Amino acid sequence: MAQTDPSMPPPPATASRRAFIAGGTASAALMSIGARGSTPLPPGLFSLGVASGDPEPASVILWTRLAPQPLAPDGGLPGVAVPVRWEVSDDEGFARIARDGTALADPRWGHSVHVDVQGLRPDRSYFYRFIAGGEVSMAGRTRTTPAAGAPVDRLRLCFASCQKYEAGFYAAWRHMVAEDPHLILFLGDYIYEGAPGSKDAVRLHRNPEPFDLAGYRARYATYKLDPLLQAAHQAAPWALTWDDHEVANDYAAALGEDNEDPAVFLRRRAAAYQAYYEHQPLRAKPPRGPDMTLYRTLDWGALAQLQIIDDRQYRGARACQPPELVAAHKRYLDKVPLQCDDLFDPSRTMLGKAQEHWLDERLARSQATWNILAQQTLMHQSAEPNEAGEMRYSADNWSGYPAARDRIFRRWVEAGTRNPLALGGDIHAFAAADIRDPDKPDRAPIGAEFVGGSITSTRPGSQFKRLGAQNGLSFAEDQVRGYGRLDIDRNGGTVTFRGLADARREDSTIADIARFSLEAGRPGLHTESL
Ligand code: FE
Ligand code: CA
Numbered sequence: 001m002a003q004t005d006p007s008m009p010p011p012p013a014t015a016s017r018r019a020f021i022a023g024g025t026a027s028a029a030l031m032s033i034g035a036r037g038s039t040p041l042p043p044g045l046f047s048l049g050v051a052s053g054d055p056e057p058a059s060v061i062l063w064t065r066l067a068p069q070p071l072a073p074d075g076g077l078p079g080v081a082v083p084v085r086w087e088v089s090d091d092e093g094f095a096r097i098a099r100d101g102t103a104l105a106d107p108r109w110g111h112s113v114h115v116d117v118q119g120l121r122p123d124r125s126y127f128y129r130f131i132a133g134g135e136v137s138m139a140g141r142t143r144t145t146p147a148a149g150a151p152v153d154r155l156r157l158c159f160a161s162c163q164k165y166e167a168g169f170y171a172a173w174r175h176m177v178a179e180d181p182h183l184i185l186f187l188g189d190y191i192y193e194g195a196p197g198s199k200d201a202v203r204l205h206r207n208p209e210p211f212d213l214a215g216y217r218a219r220y221a222t223y224k225l226d227p228l229l230q231a232a233h234q235a236a237p238w239a240l241t242w243d244d245h246e247v248a249n250d251y252a253a254a255l256g257e258d259n260e261d262p263a264v265f266l267r268r269r270a271a272a273y274q275a276y277y278e279h280q281p282l283r284a285k286p287p288r289g290p291d292m293t294l295y296r297t298l299d300w301g302a303l304a305q306l307q308i309i310d311d312r313q314y315r316g317a318r319a320c321q322p323p324e325l326v327a328a329h330k331r332y333l334d335k336v337p338l339q340c341d342d343l344f345d346p347s348r349t350m351l352g353k354a355q356e357h358w359l360d361e362r363l364a365r366s367q368a369t370w371n372i373l374a375q376q377t378l379m380h381q382s383a384e385p386n387e388a389g390e391m392r393y394s395a396d397n398w399s400g401y402p403a404a405r406d407r408i409f410r411r412w413v414e415a416g417t418r419n420p421l422a423l424g425g426d427i428h429a430f431a432a433a434d435i436r437d438p439d440k441p442d443r444a445p446i447g448a449e450f451v452g453g454s455i456t457s458t459r460p461g462s463q464f465k466r467l468g469a470q471n472g473l474s475f476a477e478d479q480v481r482g483y484g485r486l487d488i489d490r491n492g493g494t495v496t497f498r499g500l501a502d503a504r505r506e507d508s509t510i511a512d513i514a515r516f517s518l519e520a521g522r523p524g525l526h527t528e529s530l
Contacts, residue, residue: 040133040134041066041068041077041082041132041133041134041135042068042069042076042077043068043133043135044068044069045066045067045068045132045133045135045137046064046066046130046135046137046138047067047068047070047221047225048064048065048067048070048220048221048224048225048230048279049064049138049224049229049230049233049234050062050063050064050128050129050130050137050138050139050140050230050233050234051063051064051140051233051234051238051280051281052128052140052142052233052236052237052238052281053237053238053239053240053280053281053282053283054237054239054281054282054283054284054296054298055142055143055144055145055183055237055298056144056145056299057120057122057123057144057145057146057147057148058118058119058120058121058122058144059116059117059118059119059120059144060117060120060126060142060143060144060237061114061115061116061117061281061282061283062086062088062113062114062115062117062128062130062140062142062281063112063113063114063115063280063281063282064084064112064113064130064137065105065110065111065112065113065224065278065279066082066084066105066111066112066113066132067110067111067221070218070221070224070225071206071207071218071221071222072218073213073214073217073218074107075110075111075217075221077107077111078107079107080107081104081105081106081107082104082105082111082132082133083102083103083104083105083132084102084103084104084105084113084130084131084132085100085101085102085130085131085132086100086101086102086103086113086115086117086128086129086130086131087099087100087128087129087130087131088100088117088120088126088127088128089126089127089128089129090124090126090127091127092127092139092141094127094129094139098120098126099117099118099119099120101115103115105132109274109277109278109286110217110275110278110279112277112278112279113130114281114282116283120144121144122144122145122146122147122150123143123144123145123146123147123150123152123301124143124144125141125142125143126141126142126143126144127139127140127141127142128140128141128142138230138234139234140233140234140235141234141235141236142236142237143182143236143237145298145299145300145301146300146301146302146303147301148299148301149301149302149367150301150302151301151302151303151490152300152301152302152303152304152490153489153490154303154487154488154489155182155183155300155303155304155486155487155488155489156179156180156181156182156183156485156486156487157181157182157183157184157185157485157486158176158179158181158183158184158185158483158484158485158486159184159185159186159187159374159423159425159450159452159483159484159485159486160172160176160184160185160186160187160425160452160453160455160483160484161186161187161188161189161243161376161424161425161426161452161453161454161455162188162189162243162245162425162426162428162454162455162456162457163189163190163223163229163454163455163456163457164189164192164198164245164454164456164457164458165191165192165203165205165222165223165226165456166192166194166196166198166201166202166203166204166205167198167200167201167202167456167457167458167503167504168202168455168456168481168503168504169202169203169228169456169503169504169505169506169508170226170228170229170232170455170456170506171228171500171503171505171506171507171508171510172455172456172481172482172483172498172500172503172510173228173229173231173232173455174228174231175498175500175510176232176235176483176498177231177232177235177236179485180235180236181235181236181485182236182300183236183237183238183239183298183300184232184235184236184237184238184239185238185239185240185306185374185423186238186239186240186241187241187243187374187375187376187423187424187425187426187452188241188242188243188244188245188246188376188425188426189243189244189245189246189425189426189454189457190223190240190242190245190246190276190280191216191219191220191222191223191245191246192205192245192457193209193210193216193219193245193246193247193248193249193272194209194249195208195209196208200458202504205219205222206218206222207219207222210271210272210275211268211271212268212271213271213274213275215271216271216272216274216275216276217275217278217279219275220275220276220278220279224279228506233281237281238280238281239298239306239308239374240280240281240282241294241295241308241309241310241374241375241376242276242294242310242312242376243311243312243376243377243425243426244312244396244426246272246276247268247269247272247273247312248265248268248269248272250332250334250396251265251269251312252312252315252316252317252318252396253312253313253314253315253316254266254269254290255317255318255332256268257331257332257334258330258331258332259326259331259332266289266290267290269290270287270289270290273287273290273291273292274286274287276292277292282294283296284296291313292313294308294310294313295307295308295309295310295351295355295358295359296308297362297366299368300368302367302368302369303368303369303370303488303489303490304368304369304370304371304372304488305362305366305368305370305371305372306372306374307359307362307363307366307371307372307373307374308374309351309355309359309373309374309375309376310351310355311350311351311375311376311377312376313352314349314350314351314352314353314354314355315349315350315351315352315401316348316349316350316352316401317348318332318333318336318395318396318400319336319340319342319343319345319348319395319400319401320333320336320337320340320341320342320343320395321333321395332395333395334394334395334396335384335386335392335393335394335395336392336393336394336395336400337390337392337393338383338391338392338393343393343400343402344402344403345403346403347403348401348403348404349401349404350398350401350404350405351404356404356407359408359411360411360415363411363412363415363417364415366415366417366418367418368418369418369419369488369490369520370418370419370421370488370493370520371412371417371418371419371420371421372420372421372422372423372486373408373420373421373422373423374423375422375423375424376424376425376426377396377397377398377424377425377426377427377451378397378398378399378424378426378427378431378449378451379398379405379422379424379433379435379449380398380399380431380433380435380449380471380472380473381393381398381399381402381471381472382394382399382464382467382471382472382473383399383467383471384463384464384467385463397426397427406438409435409436409437409438409446409447410437410438410439412446412447413437413439413446418520419447419518419520419521419523420435420446420447420523421447421448421449421450421486421518422435422447422448422449422450423449423450423451423452423484423486424449424450424451424452425451425452425453425454426451427451427459427464427478428453428454428457428458428459428478429451429453429454429459429464429465429476429477429478430451430452430453430475430476430477430478430480430482430484430497430499430513430514431449431450431451431464431468431473431475431476431477432448432449432450432451432473432474432475432495432497432514432516432525432527433448433449433472433473433474433475433525434447434448434474434523434524434525435447435448435449435523435524444523444524445523445524445525446523446524447523447524448516448518448523448524448525450484450486450495450497450516450525451484452482452483452484452497453477453480453481453482453483453484453497453498453499454481454482455481455482455483455503456481456503457481458481459478461478462478462479463478464476464478465477465478465479474516474525474527475497475514475516475527477497477499477513477514480499480500480513481499481500481503482497482498482499482500482503482510482513483498484496484497484498485498488518490520491519491520492517492518492519492520493517493518493520494515494516494517494518494528495515495516495518495525496512496514496515496516497512497513497514497515498510498511498512498513499511499512499513512530513530514527514530515527515528515530516528
C-alpha cells in the first residue's frame with residue numbers, strides 16, 4: 001500500500017470511509033505515523049482548537065482538525081491518516097478518565113476527527129482533550145443532555161448567527177462564555193465567502209473567494225483561528241445549522257444568486273459542505289457530493305426539544321422571477337412585489353418534501369414542554385421599501401415562502417405542539433414577534449419567534465427597525481450586534497437580547513437591550529421593561 005507515501009494524493013472522496021479505516025488498520029506503517037519513535041509530525045497540530053456538539057444523554061461528538069499550517073490546502077500534513085488519542089474526564093485535571101480511545105484523522109476529510117463518545121452519564125459536565133504527535137490539545141468542557149423524558153429544572157441556551165470576520169471582533173463570544181450556557185445554538189453564516197476587502201473591514205479574510213475545497217478550508221481556518229471563537233467552542237457543546245454564506249450568498253438549493261449553471265454550482269456546494277463537515281462538531285454523516293442531511297432533533301429531557309432544520313439545501317424556486325428581468329439584472333431579484341403570481345402558491349417549498357414530512361412527524365411525537373424550531377431567518381411576513389419606495393418582500397427569507405411557513409404553523413395547531421418557539425438569525429437584526437394561526441389570525445398567539453441579532457455582520461440602513469411595528473413585530477433593532485439567550489423551566493422562561501456596545505472592538509461591553517417573558521401554556525411573548 002502506498003498510503004504512507006506523503007507525495008501520494010489522497011484517495012477520491014467518494015471511496016468508503018469505513019473501508020479506508022479498515023484498510024488503514026491493517027497497515028502497521030500507517031498506524032505508526034505520528035506515534036512515538038516514527039516520523040515526527042510538525043508542531044501546532046491543534047491550531048484550530050477543539051469543539052463538542054450534538055449532545056445526547058449518553059453521548060457527545062468531539063471534534064478537532066489537525067492543521068499545523070491551517071491556511072494550507074492540506075493543513076500542512078502528509079496525505080496519510082494520523083491516529084489521534086482522545087480522553088473524556090470527569091475533572092479538569094484529567095485525573096479520572098471516564099472514556100478514551102483512538103480515532104484516525106483522515107486526510108480525505110482534512111485530518112478532521114469526529115468522535116462519537118458513548119457510555120457517558122446523562123446531564124453531566126465532562127472535560128475532553130486530544131493527543132497526537134506527542135502534543136496535547138487544549139481541554140474543552142462539554143455536557144450530556146438529561147435522560148430521555150427526565151424531569152429537568154432548567155435550560156439555558158444562547159443562540160447566535162452571522163459572524164462576518166471582517167465586520168468585527170468576537171467580543172460577543174467572550175460574553176457568551178461568561179453566561180455559562182448549557183448549549184450554544186448557531187443558526188447559520190458561520191463563515192462568509194466573500195473576497196477580502198469589504199467596506200469598513202476591521203480585519204481581512206485571508207484568501208480569495210472560495211470555490212473549491214482548498215478555498216473553503218482556508219476560509220474556515222481563518223475563522224477558527226480566532227481565540228474568542230475557539231474559547232466559545234471550548235466552553236459548551238454546540239448545535240449548528242447552516243445558512244447561505246457557508247456556501248454562497250442567498251443560494252437556493254442548486255441556484256446561486258447569479259443563476260449560474262446548477263451543475264457548476266453543485267460542485268461548489270459539494271466543496272463547501274465538505275469543508276463545513278470537516279470543521280464542525282456534527283453528529284451528521286459526512287456529505288456525499290453536494291448532499292448532506294443536517295436536519296435533526298435534540299432533546300433536553302422532558303423540558304425541551306429542538307427541531308433543527310435546513311432551509312437552504314432543499315428550497316424550491318424563488319417567487320416572482322420574470323426571466324427577462326432576471327436576465328437584465330444578471331442575478332435573481334431579491335425583493336419581490338407584495339403580490340405576484342406564485343408568491344402564495346401552496347406547492348412552493350422551503351424545506352423540501354422529505355424534511356417537511358420529517359418535521360411533521362417529529363412535531364406529532366414530541367412530548368416536550370417547549371418545542372424550539374431552530375431555523376435560519378425571520379418567519380414573520382415583513383415588508384420593506386425598495387429604492388423607488390415601493391414596498392417589497394425578501395425573496396430569500398420566509399416572507400418569500402409564505403405557504404411553506406404557514407404549513408409549519410398549521411402543523412403546530414394540528415399536532416397540539418406544546419409551547420412552540422422559533423429561533424432565527426440571518427437578517428443581522430434582533431426581532432421578536434408573536435406567531436398566530438394563519439387561519440385564525442385574530443385569535444391569541446400560538447407561539448413566538450425571536451431572531452437573535454448577529455455576532456458581527458451589519459445591516460445597511462435602519463428601515464427594519466423603523467418599520468418594525470408596522471410589520472407587526474414586537475421588537476426590531478438593526479443597529480446593534482449581539483446574540484440571544486433563552487432561559488426556560490417547566491413553568492416559563494425568559495428570552496434576553498444581548499447587545500454589544502461596539503462589535504468592532506474586542507473589549508466591547510454588552511448589555512440587555514430587550515427582555516421577553518414566556519409562560520408555559522400561554523403562547524406568545526410578553527415584553528418586560530428593562
Ligand atoms: Fe448573515
Ligand atoms: Ca444569511
